Amino acid sequence: MITIDEIDRHILRELQHNSRITNQELADRVGLSPSPCLRRVRRLEESGVVSSYTAIVDQTALGLPITAFVRITLEQHRPEVVDAVEEHIRSIPQIVEAHLLAGDQDYLLKVVTESFATYEQLVRSQLRRIPSLASVQTTFAFAVTKPTTPLPIA
Template identity: 70%
Template sequence: MMTLDDIDRNILLELQRDGRLTNQELADRVGLSPSPCLRRVRLLQESGVINGYAAMLSQDALGLPITAFVRMTLLAHTSEVVDAVEEKIRSIPEVVEAYLLAGDDDYLVKIVIDSFAAYEDLVRRELRTLPSLSSIKTTFAFAVTKPPSPLPIP
């Protein structure tokens, strides 16, 4: 794990807020000149602290108003079953996040989709075909009360 100083933390916070900042804008915000700022950003990228940049898209503008959180439980947990389940989960475009859990359920997946009918079809066509599936429990989100936000930087 890379040791971060206050300038690194500020760089990371600013880039999480706006990944499109120019190096000059970033340098101005964190109180550095452009060359040292760029060196630090490159070091953060090379060390794996920064692992990519992405645009944040609007689900509604794209016609994907439905967000479902799906908890799944498996009957068996052999390496073959887990590998097959995770490969299948990763192959479903509507699954935008997936987590392996400790506790009563094995997986939590976040699905964004255009309609309840499309969700039902996805369950029948994709999720129910997962190997060793014991149960599927779905919760639908009504609204976002806190949008994705910057990670807290220790």
């Protein structure tokens, strides 16, 4: 694990807001010359603190206006069952996030799809085939009130 100082935190805040920023502009914003700034960025990348760069795409613009949060409960929790469940979840492209939970449900899935009908088809053809599935509970989101945001780096 690497030590992250205030300059690293500043770099991380800037990269979360605009990962396409040039090294020169990033260096100017964090008060470094370009070479030390680039070294710090590379160290953050190599250590895994910065794991990847991505574009945030508007799902509605792509014809995927429906967001469902799906809570699933399993009948069994043997390691081989959990491995099979997680492999199955990862194989479904409409599941864009999956979280293992503590509590009454076992997983929280974020699903995006083009319509309620396609969501129903996904449940029938994919979700019901999850190994050891005991229950599926779905909540549909009407709107996004706080979109994906950067981590709160102090």
